Amino acid sequence: MSDITQNLDSDPQPKRRSRFRATLVRDRKAQAGLAVLLLFVIGAIFAPLLAPFDPNEMTLDMMSGLSWTHPLGTDDLGRDLLSRILHGTRVSLFIGVSTVGIALAIGIALGLVAGYFGGWLDLIIMRYIDLQWAFPNFIIAVYLVAVFGTGLLNVIVALSLAFVDDFARVARSMTLSLREEQYVDAARTLGFSKARTLFIHILPNAVAPIIVQATVSVSYAILGEASLSFLGLGVDAYTPTWGLILADGRGFITQAWWLGVFPGLAIMLVVLAINFVGDWLRDALDVRQAVEG
Amino acid sequence: MAPVASYMLRRLIGSIIVMWAVATLVFFMLRLVPGDPVAAMLADAGGPDEIEAMKRSLGLDRSVFVQYVIWFQNMLQGDLGSSIYGSRAAVTDVLTQAIPRTLSLSLLAFVIALVIALPAGILSATRRNSATDTTVSLLAFLGLSMPDFWLAILLIIVFAANLQWLPAIGYVPLAEGVWPWFSHLILPAIAIGTAFSAIIARMIRSSLLEVLKSDYMRTARAKGLTPWMLMFGHALPNAMIPVITVIGIAFALLISGAVVVENVFAIKGLGRVLIEGILNRDYPVVQGAVLVVSAIFVFSNLIVDLLYGVIDPRIRLN
Numbered sequence: 001m002s003d004i005t006q007n008l009d010s011d012p013q014p015k016r017r018s019r020f021r022a023t024l025v026r027d028r029k030a031q032a033g034l035a036v037l038l039l040f041v042i043g044a045i046f047a048p049l050l051a052p053f054d055p056n057e058m059t060l061d062m063m064s065g066l067s068w069t070h071p072l073g074t075d076d077l078g079r080d081l082l083s084r085i086l087h088g089t090r091v092s093l094f095i096g097v098s099t100v101g102i103a104l105a106i107g108i109a110l111g112l113v114a115g116y117f118g119g120w121l122d123l124i125i126m127r128y129i130d131l132q133w134a135f136p137n138f139i140i141a142v143y144l145v146a147v148f149g150t151g152l153l154n155v156i157v158a159l160s161l162a163f164v165d166d167f168a169r170v171a172r173s174m175t176l177s178l179r180e181e182q183y184v185d186a187a188r189t190l191g192f193s194k195a196r197t198l199f200i201h202i203l204p205n206a207v208a209p210i211i212v213q214a215t216v217s218v219s220y221a222i223l224g225e226a227s228l229s230f231l232g233l234g235v236d237a238y239t240p241t242w243g244l245i246l247a248d249g250r251g252f253i254t255q256a257w258w259l260g261v262f263p264g265l266a267i268m269l270v271v272l273a274i275n276f277v278g279d280w281l282r283d284a285l286d287v288r289q290a291v292e293g
Numbered sequence: 294m295a296p297v298a299s300y301m302l303r304r305l306i307g308s309i310i311v312m313w314a315v316a317t318l319v320f321f322m323l324r325l326v327p328g329d330p331v332a333a334m335l336a337d338a339g340g341p342d343e344i345e346a347m348k349r350s351l352g353l354d355r356s357v358f359v360q361y362v363i364w365f366q367n368m369l370q371g372d373l374g375s376s377i378y379g380s381r382a383a384v385t386d387v388l389t390q391a392i393p394r395t396l397s398l399s400l401l402a403f404v405i406a407l408v409i410a411l412p413a414g415i416l417s418a419t420r421r422n423s424a425t426d427t428t429v430s431l432l433a434f435l436g437l438s439m440p441d442f443w444l445a446i447l448l449i450i451v452f453a454a455n456l457q458w459l460p461a462i463g464y465v466p467l468a469e470g471v472w473p474w475f476s477h478l479i480l481p482a483i484a485i486g487t488a489f490s491a492i493i494a495r496m497i498r499s500s501l502l503e504v505l506k507s508d509y510m511r512t513a514r515a516k517g518l519t520p521w522m523l524m525f526g527h528a529l530p531n532a533m534i535p536v537i538t539v540i541g542i543a544f545a546l547l548i549s550g551a552v553v554v555e556n557v558f559a560i561k562g563l564g565r566v567l568i569e570g571i572l573n574r575d576y577p578v579v580q581g582a583v584l585v586v587s588a589i590f591v592f593s594n595l596i597v598d599l600l601y602g603v604i605d606p607r608i609r610l611n
Contacts, residue, residue: 136545146571254454264443272438
């Protein structure tokens with residue numbers, strides 16, 4: 001029995017790893033995406049060291065153009081734009097990753113339970129997911145922020161809840177197909193608990209499309225947070241986020257173009273990098289059908 | 294009943310049930326506002342008497358279930374209550390003014406997206422792995438990654454502030470002339486439509502590549518059809534079937550985009566009404582705007598589903 005158990009738990013990772021490497025070597029977009037993402041992550045982690053000024057420090061050097069002192073210029077209050085964008089990276093990446101982490105945990109739990117147990121549980125969960133499907137994700141987030149108020153935690157909760165249905169759908173469809181597999185039957189026959197069957201045997205095999213969905217969702221979460229902040233519905237006014245920096249500079253873009261260009265460029269670059277990496281993961285994990293189907 | 298009529302009826306009933314659930318959810322969510330919603334609506338402007346008076350006028354002194362039944366009955370008669378801010382206009386009037394603006398903007402964005410996506414997708418598929426394909430693919434990635442409100446700002450900097458070709462803000466109804474209407478909407482429509490066009494172009498490419506490999510295309514080529522006939526007579530109509538589904542899903546992008554971009558261009562459509570409502574704590578307006586946005590989304594998906602059933606008989610028969 002231990003041999004069988006070992007086989008059931010066996011890991012297809014080495015094959016997958018070599019496929020990752022082979023596809024990455026060929027994919028220049030993915031290499032560029034990973035490099036850009038790495039730069040942003042380093043920027044986010046070391047923002048207090050890398051930023052030349054305090055992001056909220058006001059000076060008399062207002063709306064000054066690009067210079068050695070202020071490489072990306074200053075805003076209408078004399079705040080250094082590079083420092084604000086660097087600190088904004090922390091908030092954007094944190095919100096992007098934590099939002100998807102929460103949505104992933106809730107969505108996977110709902111999808112696994114609905115797909116594995118079926119019956120009335122599936123019916124209730126699917127009706128909820130269908131209902132959520134009736135709203136565009138961003139509208140859900142806007143409405144939740146309207147109900148619960150602005151602020152970091154509320155923005156994360158609002159965006160997370162808005163993305164739950166995406167993960168639940170993927171996890172459910174994968175579970176529905178995997179529960180008919182022979183190795184899942186074998187696990188059931190061996191008397192493994194439902195939790196063990198779900199989390200040890202089904203979930204690891206459903207992980208590929210979930211990873212791809214998560215990657216895509218991080219980019220949408222970053223865009224979502226930037227949009228909320230831009231509309232004045234994001235994190236508080238003292239925390240520099242990319243959307244807020246753009247909103248603050250909006251009234252001055254005709255006199256100071258850099259206020260309208262660089263924060264948006266930061267959003268676009270990081271989202272583009274994530275999309276490139278997501279596209280590579282889709283090829284490497286061979287899940288185009290599972291996610292898009 | 295004929296299969297087509299039965300399919301349409303089933304989908305229509307399904308959409309009505311979804312809209313009822315959406316309306317119910319929107320109503321009860323608002324009751325989750327922490328603290329007293331009326332005090333929140335009045336902010337610092339109202340004392341206890343004003344709060345009590347407003348509660349009575351909004352029917353909030355009754356049980357939640359009674360409030361729900363009254364609200365639902367009123368909603369079915371087109372009465373969504375009154376705004377509690379400014380002129381205290383009827384929410385239905387506010388939304389009736391806003392809807393044509395958002396629909397004009399979304400439809401123009403939709404047309405722009407298709408005008409860009411169709412040739413881009415076809416070129417990319419027919420010249421697979423060429424420089425054209427790579428360029429289209431890169432541009433599609435850029436389009437998908439660019440925040441719509443940022444693109445809106447860039448368009449204002451270039452076309453309104455520097456070149457001064459187009460107005461930077463505002464909206465003019467179609468009744469006042471096609472050019473004034475078009476000139477006010479073209480920049481926001483491009484800002485919203487760009488991401489949409491990227492999704493559709495990618496979808497057309499992958500769908501066309503599948504169709505071009507099929508047996509019936511080989512037969513059509515063997516019959517000696519011209520490339521034009523092959524593409525527009527056989528390949529494209531078949532490739533559009535999955536694309537139509539994606540158009541339905543991606544329509545959410547247009548609506549969400551309109552919410553943000555209307556605020557950049559000061560167009561008082563549904564998006565601006567919604568955001569102003571939130572910032573002013575004007576909950577009846579917020580409730581109404583969310584309801585209308587969801588209705589547009591649900592019923593545009595219904596239209597796409599019905600279209601899909603008409604194009605592909607397998608869908609409606611199953």
